[in-house]
Amino acid sequence: MVTDRLDEVLDAAYDCLTRYGVRRTTMDDIAITMGVSRSAVYQYVRNKDDAFRRLAVRLHDKALVRAQQAAGDPDASHADRIHGVLTAKLDLVRELSGPSPHTAELLDQKARLFGEICAAYTADLQRLLVGLFTEAGTAAHIDPAEAADITIALAVGLESATDGRTLLGPATDALLTGLLESRADAHRPTT
Template sequence: MATDRLDEVLDAAYDCLTRYGVRRTTMDDIALRMGVSRSAVYQYVRNKDDAFRQLAARLHTQALRRAREAATAEDAPYAARIRGVLAAKLDLVRRLTGDSPHTAELLDEKARLFGDICGTFTAELRHLLTALFAQADTPATLEPAEAAEVCLALVTGLESAPDGERLLGPATDALLTGLLSTPALSRR
């Protein structure tokens, strides 16, 4: 039950974030959105910053869970697994940048409140991709960690493309043709 209430607090914080941004949102705004007193909100979060940190952590954790599921889908070819990891990042970014200009704050690696959460998320994706490229036997001219960086650069570019979701498949396929040996594309 406490988890449900925390989720309500975080949902209300997200709604306030979309409307006002981090700086202009108050604990009263979050409480009002929930229909409870401010003291009721303090039962679940220490303050506004804590609410937004927990919100950022929740969103990044959900995206990381999807990335891990894609990476560990052993019945899928490596290309599909890599595409799934990249899609988890792209989906998170597109959702947050699409909901409001303010929600993009949750993606800022330089932000005081969220930087470490964003940095950890990207590091985890890099780790998943590096492991996949190591398993898939990348060409000798490229280290698995370098292949992971190339993929992260690709998805970062697609984040600002108007039709990035549509382009993810063809862009990933084209990129992976060079990063994976041909047998690895169909290997499981």
């Protein structure tokens, strides 16, 4: 029950974020959006910064779960699993870049409120990718951590491209051709 109400608060905070941004949103805005009193909102969050931090954690956690599922798929090739991790990252960015210019604030690694959340998410993705590259084997001159950093850089580069989701597949294939030890596993099977 408490979790449901917290989710309602975070949903209202997201709605306010899309309209006003973090700085211009007030606790009254969140309460009005929920249809409750401001004191009712304070039962679930300490203040608007807490509401937005929790919202950012929720969104990043959902994306991380998608990345973990992709990385752990025993029936997929290493290339497909790596592609799935990058897709989760790119989808989070595209989800938060679409509805409003304000929602991208939740992705700002330099932001006071969200920087550590974004950095932790990227570090988690990096660990997933290091594990995949270690398991798959990398080309002789490339360390798994370097391969992970390169693939994350690829996803970051595609985040600003209007057709980034379309380019992700071919870009991942091309990148993995050079990074993976086994050329046979570097290409995702076409479906």
